[in-house]
Amino acid sequence: MAxxxxxxxxxxxxxxxxxxxxQIAGIKRYTFSEGNExxxxxxxxxxxxxxxxxxxxxxGMDISDAEYKGRALCWRSSTGNIAPEFFEPEGxxxxxxxxxxxxxxxxxxxxxxxxxxxxxQLGLHGRINNIPAKNVWTDSMWNKDEYTLTVQGRVHxxxxxxxxxxxxxxxxxxxxxxxxxxxxxxxxxxxxxxxHMILYHINAGFPVLDEGSRLISPTKTAHPRDAEAEKDANExxxxxxxxxxxxxxxxxxxxxxxxxxxxxVAVVNEKCDNGTGFGLYIKYxxxxxxxxxxxxxxxxxxxxxxxxxxxxxxxxxxxxxxxGKLPFLTPGEKKEYRIEIGVLPSNKEIKEFEDEx
Numbered sequence: 055m056a057x058x059x060x061x062x063x064x065x066x067x068x069x070x071x072x073x074x075x076x077q078i079a080g081i082k083r084y085t086f087s088e089g090n091e092x093x094x095x096x097x098x099x100x101x102x103x104x105x106x107x108x109x110x111x112x113x114g115m116d117i118s119d120a121e122y123k124g125r126a127l128c129w130r131s132s133t134g135n136i137a138p139e140f141f142e143p144e145g146x147x148x149x150x151x152x153x154x155x156x157x158x159x160x161x162x163x164x165x166x167x168x169x170x171x172x173x174x175q176l177g178l179h180g181r182i183n184n185i186p187a188k189n190v191w192t193d194s195m196w197n198k199d200e201y202t203l204t205v206q207g208r209v210h211x212x213x214x215x216x217x218x219x220x221x222x223x224x225x226x227x228x229x230x231x232x233x234x235x236x237x238x239x240x241x242x243x244x245x246x247x248x249x250h251m252i253l254y255h256i257n258a259g260f261p262v263l264d265e266g267s268r269l270i271s272p273t274k275t276a277h278p279r280d281a282e283a284e285k286d287a288n289e290x291x292x293x294x295x296x297x298x299x300x301x302x303x304x305x306x307x308x309x310x311x312x313x314x315x316x317x318x319v320a321v322v323n324e325k326c327d328n329g330t331g332f333g334l335y336i337k338y339x340x341x342x343x344x345x346x347x348x349x350x351x352x353x354x355x356x357x358x359x360x361x362x363x364x365x366x367x368x369x370x371x372x373x374x375x376x377x378g379k380l381p382f383l384t385p386g387e388k389k390e391y392r393i394e395i396g397v398l399p400s401n402k403e404i405k406e407f408e409d410e411x
Contacts, residue, residue: 055199056230058102064199078102079229081192081203091135097192097205099225105232105397107156112138112186115207115223118155122232122397125326127334128156129259129358141184144168148178154257154358156395158183161252162240163217169370176371180251182221185209201229218244219383233396240391242383249371250383253347253364254338254393258321262334263359265295267323269348270408272310276348279304283350293321293352293359300353306367307348311340312410319346319361322404331401337394338363363393 055062058078063071072078079102086094094113100106104123110116118135120127136151145168152158160166160179168177187207194203205225212218220241227234242248269291276291278284283303290305309317317340322333347368349360366374366381374380383389398404 056102056201056228058230065196065201075194075201079201079203080194081205083192086135089134090137090140092137094135094137095186095190096135097190099203099205099227099234101203101227101229101231103230103232105227107234109205109225110135111190111207113153114159114183114185114209115187115190115205115221115225116155116159116183117157117225117234118153120156120395122332122399125261125332126259127262127397129154129257129263132355138184138186141181143177143181143184144175146178148183151184152179154259156256157236158255158257159221159252160255160364161250162211162219162221163249163251164371165251165253165364166368167370169372171370171372171375179253179255182209182211185211187223203227203229212243217248218242219248219250231396232399233394236391236393236395238391239388240383241388242385245385247382247384249375250381250389251364251366251368251371251374252391253362253368254343254391255349256336256361256395258334258359258361260357261326262321262323262332263293263352263357264323264326265293266325267293267321267359269293269319269321269359269361270404270411271307271319271346272312272317272411273307274310275308276305277308279306290348290350293350295352296354296357297352298354300351302353303350305348305350307346309340309346315340317343317346317363318407318410320398320404320407321359321361322398322407324401324404329401331398331404333398333404333407335396335398335407336361336363337396339392342389342391343393365389365391
């Protein structure tokens with residue numbers, strides 16, 4: 055049974071109360087109509103718990119927005135949901151279309167800083183976030199007393215004389231729940247081995263992030279990326295309000311998985327709503343995503359903390375190749391990645407989450 059509005063309902067009892075399930079939970083597809091967002095296809099999903107999110111098939115099946123009972127879960131940049139034809143792959147041009155959102159995927163063949171790798175110019179964070187998906191479908195269906203909402207699409211990163219990689223992304227959630235599940239399958243459809251880097255850029259924003267918010271994680275060590283991050287490295291997990299002239303700080307975390315091989319991380323604001331508390335968490339497989347980057351950017355307007363699991367250390371592809379640490383996909387090889395993203399709606403759930411460590 056699904057719990058909706060504080061009570062458990064069977065399928066039969068719930069359908070007696072509505073003419074269309076979209077009254078409570080469902081999926082809505084539409085297209086933006088103006089500005090540089092014109093033509094971008096979007097999919098809204100709501101679960102009936104107050105949890106909702108927006109998937110953008112034209113932007114790599116990423117999740118541009120999410121909220122819980124009217125409270126934002128993620129940071130949104132000033133760019134908006136820019137159409138993929140405006141993508142600037144060179145250098146740091148990625149930032150001109152980086153909407154932030156609940157999830158921006160970086161990869162699939164390179165991520166991290168711009169570089170030159172084997173004579174090729176690579177920009178910031180790869181191309182996958184700006185490639186439109188094909189074979190996009192949605193479904194809402196009952197399985198006995200459980201109502202499941204699904205969005206799926208395939209994103210193809212390929213070129214002549216180069217990579218031929220297919221990402222199949224399936225996003226699911228359920229009636230009454232305040233979390234979603236991402237299943238990614240990445241397959242090399244080519245006949246040569248190809249580099250494969252992937253980073254899940256998950257962006258916590260206000261009111262999850264505010265003065266006094268903190269990071270909860272099973273961190274063994276948090277290594278500063280550079281001299282700027284070293285300045286307050288002992289406060290990597292503590293966040294201030296917006297700071298004028300703040301310079302971003304990044305920390306490479308060495309995580310400890312639980313007994314089942316999972317890593318759980320949260321950004322929480324225990325003061326939110328007059329002390330009610332509010333938080334955003336992620337859970338992922340350590341074996342699939344062994345590296346983790348924290349992006350601490352508490353500036354004015356760009357006020358965000360990125361919690362970012364990845365399949366490799368995020369520096370540059372050229373550096374990883376030089377060090378012999380660059381991941382590859384052999385012809386026909388598949389890799390699977392699963393991530394759970396959800397809400398901690400009060401200090402009760404925040405405490406229960408932290409007590410698991």
